[in-house]
Amino acid sequence: NAGVTQTPKFRVLKTGQSMTLLCAQDMNHEYMYWYRQDPGMGLRLIHYSVGEGTTAKGEVPDGYNVSRLKKQNFLLGLESAAPSQTSVYFCASSYSIGYLMNTEAFFGQGTRLTVV
Amino acid sequence: QQQVKQSPQSLIVQKGGISIINCAYENTAFDYFPWYQQFPGKGPALLIAIRPDVSEKKEGRFTISFNKSAKQFSLHIMDSQPGDSATYFCAASLRTSGTYKYIFGTGTRLKVLA
Numbered sequence: 583n584a585g586v587t588q589t590p591k592f593r594v595l596k597t598g599q600s601m602t603l604l605c606a607q608d609m610n611h612e613y614m615y616w617y618r619q620d621p622g623m624g625l626r627l628i629h630y631s632v633g634e635g636t637t638a639k640g641e642v643p644d645g646y647n648v649s650r651l652k653k654q655n656f657l658l659g660l661e662s663a664a665p666s667q668t669s670v671y672f673c674a675s676s677y678s679i680g681y682l683m684n685t686e687a688f689f690g691q692g693t694r695l696t697v698v
Numbered sequence: 699q700q701q702v703k704q705s706p707q708s709l710i711v712q713k714g715g716i717s718i719i720n721c722a723y724e725n726t727a728f729d730y731f732p733w734y735q736q737f738p739g740k741g742p743a744l745l746i747a748i749r750p751d752v753s754e755k756k757e758g759r760f761t762i763s764f765n766k767s768a769k770q771f772s773l774h775i776m777d778s779q780p781g782d783s784a785t786y787f788c789a790a791s792l793r794t795s796g797t798y799k800y801i802f803g804t805g806t807r808l809k810v811l812a
Contacts, residue, residue: 674741
């Protein structure tokens with residue numbers, strides 16, 4: 583059982599370049615999330631999705647776009663990378679959210695992105 | 699309103715001691731409060747969670763205390779061990795019309811000395 587898989591694990595980009603981070607989950611979860619983790623800032627929500635074909639903005643969406651064309655995949659795109667986007671990116675998924683349901687969020691191993 | 703404030707930022711505890719991490723929130727729409735544990739190079743993993751209608755939950759050496767009126771909750775690690783050294787995140791889930799997400803605290807880096 584792979585859980586949540588992120589690719590790539592590491593990447594170095596030049597300012598202005600674009601790239602896509604891929605997240606795949608095999609648990610049939612409805613909810614998927616993209617977070618960025620920076621020192622002293624914790625985990626900040628970039629975008630999230632409550633089901634196939636839906637996306638919504640989180641706390642820090644600027645400079646990122648997402649797509650959820652298939653239930654198991656959630657893509658995070660950087661159209662024109664900036665040094666401020668240097669971070670560790672985590673994808674997560676959950677069956678649902680809130681205490682009424684099975685709500686554990688499962689995280690991937692992270693993608694360390696450096697923009698120079 | 700949607701923030702979860704976590705303290706301290708870092709914590710050093712002797713083996714066998716008690717580690718205490720605190721979190722506070724403002725939004726009364728939060729309805730579920732998990733704690734996640736993260737080891738270096740890994741993604742966070744669920745440690746323990748509590749519902750707002752419960753004041754305390756214990757799982758082994760880990761206990762969540764929840765004070766709904768004060769809008770505060772805390773994680774207590776009893777008999778702390780070097781293997782508990784990790785970063786701990788409190789979180790809160792928000793499930794209202796059109797919004798379904800987890801908000802995380804800024805994290806506490808715990809080091810347990812052998």
